[in-house]
Amino acid sequence: MSEFKYLDFETLGRIKNMQMLAQGVVEGFILGLHRSPYRGFSVEFAEYRQYVPGDDIKHLDWKVYGKSDRYYLKQFEEETNLACHILIDASPSMDYKGEGAVFTKLEYACRMAACLSYLMMSQRDATGLMIFDDEIRQRLPARGSPAHRQLLLTTLDNVKPGTGDTDLAGPMHALAESLKKRGMVILISDLLDDPLKVMSALQHFRFQGNEVVVFHVLDRDEIEFPFHAMTEFTDSESKEKVLVAPQSVRREYLNEFDRFFGAYKKGCADLGADYKLMNTSASLELALSEYLYRRSRLF
Amino acid sequence: MHLLNPWYLAGLAAILVPILIHILQRDRVKRIIFPATRFLLGASKRITRTQQIRELILLILRAAVMALLALALTRPFWMQGGNVDAAGAGAPGKAAVLLLDVSASMRVGNRMDEARKQALEFLESCRPQIDRVALVVFDREPVIKIPMTGDTGQIKSALGDLKPGWGGGNLAVALPFADRMLQADEFKNTPREIVVVSDLQKSGWEQYKGEWKLSAGTDLAVKPVSLRALENVAIVQTAIPQSTVVAQRPEALSLQVVNFGKTDHPGMKVSFKANGKTLGEKDVNLGPGKTEVMRFENTFDTPGDFAGTLELDVKDDFPDDNVWHFNVRVLPRVQVLLVNGGPSTSAAKDDGRFIKEALSLPGSPFQVREIAPQALVPKDLDGVQAAVFTNVGSVSKESQTALKAFLENGGGVLLFPGDRVAPDDFNADFGALAPCRLKDVVHKDEKSEGWTLGEMDLQHPIFVHFATPQSGDFSSARFAKYYSVTDSQASKVLARFIDGHPALLEKPIGKGYTLLFTSTAGMKWNDFCLQGGVFVPFVHEALKFLAVHSEGQTNTEVGSPLAAAGSKAVLTLPDGSKPSSSQAEVPGLYGVKLGDYDGKLAVNIPRQESETAALDASELSAAVASNPEGQEKTIEGVKVWVAASDSVQERIEGGQRLGWYLLFGILALLFGEHLLANNTSRH
Structure with a gap:
């Protein structure tokens, strides 16, 4: 299904099934990696290593043997065993789609999460999911089984925006407290x-x-503030209203935005967390590349 | 401030346009639920306030642009004082010329009274010491009676003393004169007006050829005074000799009578009177618009001035043109010098014989003396009125000089070349005096009978008596030879041979004339001299024409000079008083005394005044106004045409150009609006 690599956003927007979408994007992404000169990663899965006399046979993957008549070790599970936690902000502010955009921020985040989780599980990384706004709405622990993947993707399919305010810190702290072993956290x-x-x-x-990766998802409107006509802006959470001529406040807005964006970028840099500003029209494969890059630093 | 186009003030309603747009735009505000609104909250309050002020300023600027545009289109202007209506108090003083017709036709009926009344009405509308008025009267020429003054009382007083004159009206000269008066620098920024009060006779406008137009900014008000169609019969012209010589033969006095009115005049009596007696009477029937030519005869057998009148016995509106004064100066016998270049004992060969005999007939008004060309000296021309040269080819230099002076002083010369004349010699000696140069002798063919006289100028005094039937047949004369001529462009051909070549030519020199007959006076080349029925009267008339000149004028018109400059003649008016002007001001018979001479001068009214046809006021205005629009007003039953040339208001507005300044202001406002609008939308 190599054609999935070149799926444009309009087409992606029409694919409602998360699994199909993730599969298509990931496989297309992988094929693209094959052809790319960027050979930092091998997709001859590290999780399978051909059996060499002397290896511990308890890790042999008998299903693979059954299919291929060859002995492979579940290297992945043994050697990596990375737990990835995908945290998706489902606060009301994520339910915004600008003019010309294909997805709301939440839809985009879910598709990104679906692709990431698909790729993670393909890499035999355990993947968990947390949907939250001012509190945790849904949580799936980090697992690696196909059934879990199915559950995860189905959950992502059905994410709805919350109605409460945004309080990222509370649920994140709660999650942090619950994690038993280190892994990768993707916000x-x-x-x-x-x-x-x-x-x-x-x-x-x-x-x-x-390891922390922050995908800062914003709509193009929030990044560029392209409005012209006299507009009454209402905050999606606080409901505060502002009637302005956008031309007259654009400079001020962009200055505020730069401060806001700069604060996170610097803060993440200080923490050693990866920070990526994504607008909802950016390619989903960018997120996948970022995950692989980050993973490669670990191992 | 005053407005040229006040109705454009309705455009002020356009101020509502930006306001309405502003209101409508507010209703079309977009509403968006925007997650990042928090980034607007800090600045919005401050910015919104600033934005609101800017929006308000923009609204005011746009409304101001609309208002100024409407105001600019009204073309405002300032005038000193308030109301621009000329009749209103507070308006700036105007300069006006009251142009009053005092021509002879203004004597008809109560025209002059009506004119005075109209003039007074105009003066009543003027503000003393604020408006300035000049009184100009005109007949043949305009005359400033009262120069520009704020004292309208002075003009009112002058109107009371005004009487119509006797001259012919010439509005075509008077109107431009009045216009020029108002072009003085002192009136440049003043409302200007010409008020014409006249009977608007068409004859007074005939000189106007369309070359002149009323100056821009000068209004023209035409107040016609002739409201009623006139009944007038007049003697419009006469054909009466100014001078003649004593003769036994009667001469004609002709007159033309015209009925300008609509009334039929049957059996109208026309009288010829002189020296207190009625010398002739005739009846004439003259229907409306008809004309009749009549003729009387008189024998002028006594030297001196023969003065009289031709009179119409008719009752009409203008009786002054029913009388025609005339004076015929009857001169004593004309002294003629005959210079005979071809004397002979034989009549057939004598070139001067027949001339001499024609002039010496019993009762002839001529006295002739014959000399030979070689005997001619300048002194021979003293006391002579005419000189005849028969077959003379050359004269001395002194004689040439004397002849030139003789001609210039009014003498006449009649030349008959012949076989003794060498063209080169003749042209050398007589070339400057003769009507032409002699070329070659033209001979008839052997078999031909020769030429006869063909075309003649029957209007010329020499031939006028031959115009009527039975008055002589010039074609009876046969010509075997004649001279062809050249260089005759400056001369007048009075008669031609049947082949078209000139037979008789005339050239004026000074006060006199030279005549040249291109064939002989005697029998050598023709038998003209044997045609007594035409030759004798021809010679008499030719010499009368050459010899008889007025010793000054005998007949003239009102308005003409009474005497030549430097003349020592003493004149008296018909009533015996002395004239106060150098021009003839009244019709009648004036007395003229100059040394021993005691004569008369007949002065008549210009007959253009008899013509009753009047110019239409609107026609006049359309002809002269730079802007032919105008309007007809009726003031107390009198229709007055007021032309609207570039109005005073337009002229003043054009000078101030306030509208243009407003437009520049609009441009500046639009520039400011553009900058401010851009600034509010700049990223």
Whole structure:
């Protein structure tokens, strides 16, 4: 299904089934990696290593043997055993789709999460999921089984935006407390919260030895503020209204945005967390590349 | 401030346009639920306030642009004082010329009274010491009676003393004169007006050829005074000799009578009177618009001035043109010098014989003396009125000089070349005086009978008596030879041979004339001299024409000079008083005394005044106004045409150009609006 690599966003928007989408994007991504000169990763799965006399046969994957009549060791599970936790912000602010955009931020985040989880599980990484707004709405522990993958993707299919305010820090701290072993934490959010609180939560993850990747998802409208006509803006969470001529406030807005964005970027850099600003029209494969890159640093 | 186009003020309603747009735009505000609104909250309050102020300023600027545009289109202007209506108090003083017709036709009926009334009405509308008015009267020429003054009382007083004159009206000269008066620098920024009060006779406008137009900014008000169609019969012209010589033969006095009115005049009596007696009477029937030419005869057998009148016995509106004064100066016998270049004992060969005999007939008004060409000295021309040269080819230099002076002083010369004339010599000696140069002798063919006289100028005094039937047949004369001529462009051909070549030519020199007959006076080349029925009267008329000149004028018109500059003649008016002007001001018979001479001068009214046809006021205005639009007003039953040339208001507005300044202001406002609008939308 190589054609999935070149799926444009309009086409992606029409694919409602998360599994299909993730599969298509990931496989297309992998094929692309094959052809690319970027050979930092091998997709001759590290999780399978051909049996060499002397290896412990308890890790032999008998299903693979049954299919291929060859002996392979579940190297992945043994050698990596990475637990990835995908955190998706489902606060009301994520339910915004600008003019010309294909997805809301939440839809985009879910598709990104679906692709990531598909790729992670393909890499035999255990993947967990947490959907939250001001509290945890849904949580799936990190597992690697195909059934879990199915559950995860189905859950992502059915994510709805929350109705409460945004409080990223609370659920993140709660998750951090519950993690028993270090892994990778991927936060997908618009981060429209107090940067100090969010950074504090991210620091909690880092303190525990987790790799942290922050995908800061925003709509193009939020990044560029392209409005012209007299507009009454209503905050999606606080419901505060502002009637302005956008041309007259654009400079001020962009300055505020730069401060906001800069705070997270610096904060993540200080923490050693990866930070990626993504607008909802950016390629999903970018997220997949980021995951692989980060994973390669670990092993 | 005053407005040229006040109705454009309705455009002020356009101020509502930006306001309405502003209101409508507010209703079309977009509403968006925007997650990042928090980034707007800090700045929005401050910015919104600033934005609101900017929006308000933009609204005001746009409304101001609309308002100024409407105001600019009204073309405002300032005038000193308030109301621009000339009749309103507070308006700036105007300069006006009251142009009053005092020509002879204004004597008809109560025209002058009506004119005075109209003039007074105009003066009543003027503000003393604020408006300035000049009184200009005109007949043949315009005359400033009262120069520009704020004292309208002075003009009112002058109107009371005004009487119509006797001259012919010439509005075509008077109107431009009045216009020029108002072009003085002192009136440059003043409302200007010409008020014409006249009977608007068409004859007074005939000189106007369309070359002149009323100056821009000068209004023209035409107040016609002739409201009623006139009944007028007049003697419009006469054909009466100014001078003649004593003769036994009667001469004609002709007159033309015209009925300008609509009334039929049957059995109208026309009288010829002189020296207190009625010398002739005739009846004439003259229907409306008809004309009749009549003729009387008189024998002028006594030297001196023969003065009289031709009179119409008719009752009409203008009786002054029913009388024609005339004076015929009857001169004593004309002294003629005959210079005979071809004397002979034989009549057939004598070139001067027949001339001499024609002039010496009993009762002839001529006295002739014959000399030979070689005997001619300048003194021979003293006391002579005419000189005849028969077959003379050359004269001395002194004689040439004397002849030139003789001609210039009014003498006449009649030349008959012949076989003794060498063209080169003749042209050398007489070339400057003769009507042409002699070329070659033209001979008839052997078999031909020769030429006869063909075309003649029957209007010329020499031939006028031959115009009527039975008055002589010039074709009876046969010509075997004649001279062809050249260089005759400056001369007048009075008669031609049947082949078209000139037979008789005339050239004026000074006060006199030279005549040249291109064939002989005697029998050598023709038998003209044997045709007594035409030759004798021809010679008499030719010499009368050459010899008889007025010793000054005998007949003239009102308005003409009474005497030549430097003349020592003493004149008296018909009533015996002395004239106060150098021009003839009244019709009648004036007395003229100059040394021993005691004569008369007949002065008549210009007959253009008899013509009753009047110019239409609107026609006049359309002809002269730079802007032919105008309007007809009726003031107390009198229709007055007021032309609207570039109005005073337009002129003043054009000078101030306030509208243009407003437009520049609009441009500046639009520039400011553009900058401010861009600034509010700049990223």
